[in-house]
Amino acid sequence: MNPIYLDYNATTPLDPAVVEAMLPYFREHYGNPSSTHSLGKTAHDAVERARQQVAQLLGAQPDEIVFTGGGTEASNLALKGSVFVKLRGFFGRWARGAHIILSAIEHPATVQPCEFLKRLGCRITVIPVDKHGLVDPDAVGKALERGTTLVSIMHSNNEVGTLQPIKEIAALTRARGVLLHTDAAQSLGKVAVDVNDLGVDLLTLAGHKLYAPKGVGVLYVRRGVRLEPLLHGAGHENGRRAGTENVPYLVGLGAACAIARQGLPEATRKLRELRDRLWQRLQTGLGERIVLNGHPEKRLPNTLNANFVGHIGSELLEKVPGIAASTGSACHEGKISVSPVLCAMGVPPQISRGALRLTVGRFTTAEQVDRAADLLIAAASERGV
16 A cells, blocks of 8 residues: 655645646657647647646746746756856856855755855855744845845745745845745645735746646746846747757646646645644644644645654654655764754754654545554554554
């Protein structure tokens, strides 16, 4: 039997409707979207329909949607592209003039590109978070400089689910003429995300967090924002990302976005009910032996990150093979590594080493939640089920 899947923030299963939408583009409609014959036109129209479906989910215009090979590529394009577009003459001179602000709990897909740019001379400012994982907009405002190129603050944290005050940060960046990028890969389909309401200039989407395939993503680029492409070639995506379009995957992503748009806000309510059911059952069974990570209210409706006090998360999961979930700590050669996100939030290592991330999704049932809680309570109480 398959384990109870509580790892939806790591990846989502393909929605059956997404699979059905993709199949014809593997079999019959195999043309190159750039070809002028009928097969090419069919593929081209499918790509543009998917672009419109993504735009509708985000409240954007279709020409603001740039298809990529995933969320990591999208964030890399946002960060590197915003710096490289300023290249004039000597590379190093412009790199030294660039300045990026990010939070202390960003995803590696944001952190590592910033580290790369730092090696080229770009200045990086890291904004701390509070005990709930929240960024203070005033701290961002104080960090803004005359030469700041970009601010990148994730919309929601992938580990603890904390939702950031992006709208308030956008008011500050826009007043200073600074670009704002947000990684919303974890948010889409769980809560409403509208680029105009948020005021962002760049936004990352990852297909495999949205019941679409792995290996496909989107960078939303507000009209008028210029980026240097990372991939140069035949000028696909209006010259912003070269490479023949992955038609079946883009069709799948478009279908997933349409399903997500139709499902809101009911999906938010259902996810929150399941998450809270799991938390309440764990609290009842463990009491003070379990501690919540993240904001108690301002977090993703599907995300529960909790410390099982007195345990090591990875070892606890080994005791419950009937559950597929993620851990905030691991033990290697006698040394326990803990989550950088929890460290940035100031969670003591002796507590954070017992962290588990339990995330529900579209196909989670109440019965699965109850069974998972019972298994975890039994394992944490060191008794059999």
